Amino acid sequence: MALSEKTTLPPPQHIAIIMDGNGRWAKKRGLPRTAGHAAGAEAFRRIANYCRTLGVRYLTVYAFSTENWKRSQEEISGIMRLLRRYLEEALQDMEKNRVCFRFFGDLSKLSPELQKLCYDAQNRSRDYDVQVNFCLNYGGRNEIVQASRAFAADVAAGKYQPEDLTEELLSSYLYSKGVPDPELIIRPSGEMRTSNFLLWQSAYSEYVFMNVLWPDFSPSHLDEAIAEYHRRNRRFGGT
Numbered sequence: 250m251a252l253s254e255k256t257t258l259p260p261p262q263h264i265a266i267i268m269d270g271n272g273r274w275a276k277k278r279g280l281p282r283t284a285g286h287a288a289g290a291e292a293f294r295r296i297a298n299y300c301r302t303l304g305v306r307y308l309t310v311y312a313f314s315t316e317n318w319k320r321s322q323e324e325i326s327g328i329m330r331l332l333r334r335y336l337e338e339a340l341q342d343m344e345k346n347r348v349c350f351r352f353f354g355d356l357s358k359l360s361p362e363l364q365k366l367c368y369d370a371q372n373r374s375r376d377y378d379v380q381v382n383f384c385l386n387y388g389g390r391n392e393i394v395q396a397s398r399a400f401a402a403d404v405a406a407g408k409y410q411p412e413d414l415t416e417e418l419l420s421s422y423l424y425s426k427g428v429p430d431p432e433l434i435i436r437p438s439g440e441m442r443t444s445n446f447l448l449w450q451s452a453y454s455e456y457v458f459m460n461v462l463w464p465d466f467s468p469s470h471l472d473e474a475i476a477e478y479h480r481r482n483r484r485f486g487g488t
């Protein structure tokens with residue numbers, strides 16, 4: 250498929266991205282992994298702005314997984330430092346950029362300083378053009394476990410009976426409450442797995458796997474993924 254492939258069809262309203270390949274991008278250049286994460290943050294800025302131009306309503310990005318704590322302390326602190334810097338800037342530019350934030354994940358494991366930035370960004374968010382759902386210390390299994398616990402607590406408190414649980418009710422306990430499921434999930438970097446991303450919400454998402462490292466991801470790669478999405482025939486179990 251040619252790059253810069255553009256379509257006149259409307260874009261999906263919700264696109265999710267596994268921002269992968271920062272480490273390999275840095276390694277190819279003989280740079281430390283943190284330099285790859287810094288370049289990845291730039292790619293994220295580009296793509297969030299481009300989503301606004303396209304009229305995409307929700308952009309969900311996987312920034313740090315529940316499994317990423319297995320990495321070296323040096324790499325983890327580098328990532329956390331970049332996140333702090335990014336959120337400080339985003340808070341300042343929120344009105345100008347018209348991008349608002351929500352956070353999916355267990356924020357309690359993050360530093361108090363970073364948690365405060367996340368809550369400030371979430372609380373200051375208005376109904377801007379694009380809503381970015383930032384997945385931080387996020388795991389799809391963890392999300393389902395915390396939702397199950399919260400429902401069980403409501404049953405114990407007498408609010409519900411176990412048989413009241415439906416797909417809709419369980420969805421309302423997830424981090425993604427109120428956000429429609431993503432129509433399109435993109436994974437750059439050449440890996441073809443979900444790595445614990447949006448396990449519940451991806452039931453009928455279209456996956457597009459791409460052979461580009463996240464720091465090199467450009468608006469034309471997004472056009473290419475959207476064009477591929479439009480070529481798919483979504484049946485949802487029908488014919």
Ligand code: IPE
Pocket residue numbers: 268269270271272273274312313314317328438
């Ligand atoms: C994604 O890039 C960023 C995070 C997981 C935090 P990686 O750091 O996983 O990059 P690769 O996969 O090693 O190239």
Ligand code: IPE
Pocket residue numbers: 267268269270311312313314317440442444
């Ligand atoms: C998934 O990428 C997590 C993020 C992009 C934040 P990983 O690099 O952690 O996934 P694996 O280890 O290749 O499955």
Ligand code: MG
Pocket residue numbers: 269270271
């Ligand atoms: Mg990776």
